[in-house]
Amino acid sequence: MSDISPIRRELLKNALVTIADNALVMVTRTARTANVKNSMDFSAAICDGDGNLAAQGLAVPVHLGVVMPALRGCLDYFGDDIREGDVLASNDPYSGCSHLNDIFTFKPVYVDGKRVAFVVLVLHHTDLGGRVPGGNAADSQEIFEEGLRLPPVKMRDGGQNSDAVFRIIEANTRIPERVMGDLHAQLAALDEASREVEKIARQMTPATFGSYLVDLVDYAEELTRNSITELPDGEVEFDEWNDDDGAGHGPIHLHLKLTKKGDEIVCDFTGTQDDTGGAVHCNWEFAVSCTYAALRTVLAAEIPNNAGLYRPITVTAPKGTFISVQFPAAVGSRGQIGFRLRSIVLGALAKLVPDRMPACAGGSEFALAASGRTETGRSFLHLEFHNNTGLGGGPDRDGQDAGPYCIGNLANVPIELIESENPIRVERYEFLPDTGGSGEFRGALGIVRDYRFLTDNVRVQVRSDRYTSQPWGLFGGGPGAGGKLTLNPGTEREEALPSKFIRTLGKGDVLNAEMAAAGGYGAPEKRDRAAIARDIAEGKMSLEHARKVYGYVEREAIEA
8 A cells, every 4th residue: 555654564563562462471470270381372363354363472383373364263253243342262172272281362342332352361271170180181082071162252231241151151160260360361461451452442443443454464464475485486395293192193294295386385185194083183273373383494584474465375285184173072172282383384394405404302291180179178180381492403403402492482381480389309301312313413302200199189181292103304414302201210110101191190109201312314423522522521421422323532622
C-alpha cells in the first residue's frame, strides 16, 4: 500500500512483539507451576481481527503454527456471537489445538465497536485430569483417557468469567490451586496485553491499524520469498525413526521429500508410516507447526514471525499417517514426535544447504511426571521437560554442550526448585564423557540426571526416546550416544527400563536418566588435536576414547 510508512511499520512490529513479550513476563511473575514459571512452556501472539497471526513474542516455536488453526476453530464455532469482553478458549486437538494440556485463550480487542485484533496466550497446564497425572501418558489410545477436553468455549462472556467453565477445570485437575493460579495468571496477562493493543489501535485509528497489520503480514511474505529464493533449488529426501509409538509398536518410520523451487518450499511427508496407536503421534496442525519451526532456522533473521512467513510453504501428508492422526486418537505425548518432525526437516535441509546445518541435536526428549503425597500428606505433582542436551557438530564448530536446541526453547528447571517443592532429590546432574558424536567437529555431550524419591507410592511417568534411533551425524560424523533409563543403578535391584513407562516407585528408589548426545560433523581423523587435548583436560573425553576413535596417542596429550 502506497500510504504505508516503512518506519511506522517497523515501530508497530516492535511494539506488538514487546506487548507479547511483556505478557509472558507477567505470566512468569504470577504463575504457580514450575512448568510455566520456570520452564516457560508458554507462548504469546497477536492476530488481526480476522484471525491472521501478526506478531509473536519470545515463545515455544511449535505453539505458534497452531495459533491460527486453534483460533479458526473458535471463530467457526461462535461466528457472529463474539463481543467485547469475551475470552474464547479451547484445548481440543480436533478443533485446531495441539494437545489437552495446552489451553489456548483468545481475547478480541475492540475500538469503537470494531474488532481490530485478538491477543493470544497459550499455556501448558500441568494437569487437566486423565488416567495418568500430567496427561502425557504415551500408551493412551483415545483422547478420552487424557483429561478434560475443552471444545471452543467462552471462558469469559461480555466481561464476566464463566463460573461453569472455571468450576469444570478446577474439578478436573489433581492440583487445583496451582492450575487455577496459572489460569488466572494467563487471563490477567491477556487483559493487560489487550489494553496495550487497544491503545495503539486508538492512536492510529482502527482503519489505519488494520491496514498496517495486513501490510506487516504481506511484508513478512515478501521477505520470506526473498530468503527462500537465496537457497539453492533442489529436491532432497530424508528418513527418520522414532523408537516406538509408546504402545508396543516400533520403530516408527518418517519420510520427507523437501522440494525448493524459486520462492517456495514444499514438504511432502508421503511415505511416513501409518498411525499405529499410542499417544506419541500428532494431529496435522501440530505437524505443520513443527515443519514451519524447523524451516524458520534457515530463513533470514529479520523476517517478522507472522502468517506471511507460512504462505510460501506447503506441507502435505496423507490422512491417517503417524503425523496426521484422526479422531479420537490420543495425542498427549505429541511433543515426542514433534522433535522427530523437526529433526527430519533439519536433516533434509542439511542435504540442501550442507554448509549451513549442524548434525542432529542431542536429547532423549525426556519428560518426567512424578506425583503422589509427601509424608505429611500434601499432594505434589512434578512435571519436567528436559528435552535438549545441545546441538550437533556444525560446519565450523563443536556442538555447544548443554546448549539450547534452536527450536525447543524450554528453560532448565533448577534442581533447587525441584527439591524445594517435591519429595525428590536430584543426586546427579552432569555431562556424560565420550558420548558426543565423533567428527571433525564433535556433537554435544549427553547429560545424566539421577532422581531419588523420598516418599512411597510415587506415580512416575516417563516419555523419552533416542534409545535405538541415535542422533545422526553428517558427512562422516558419528551418531551421538543414545539415551538410557535405569532404576536403582549399582544395586541388587538394578533394572533396565524402557524409554516410555508408567509405574509406581517407592521411597529410596533412584531413577537414572541418561539423555542422548548430539551427532558429529565431518570425518573424525580431521579433528584438531588441540581440541582433543582440551576435551581430555576438561574431562569431556577419556584418553581411551580419544585413542580408539581419533587415533590419539599419549605423547600428544603430554605435549599438549
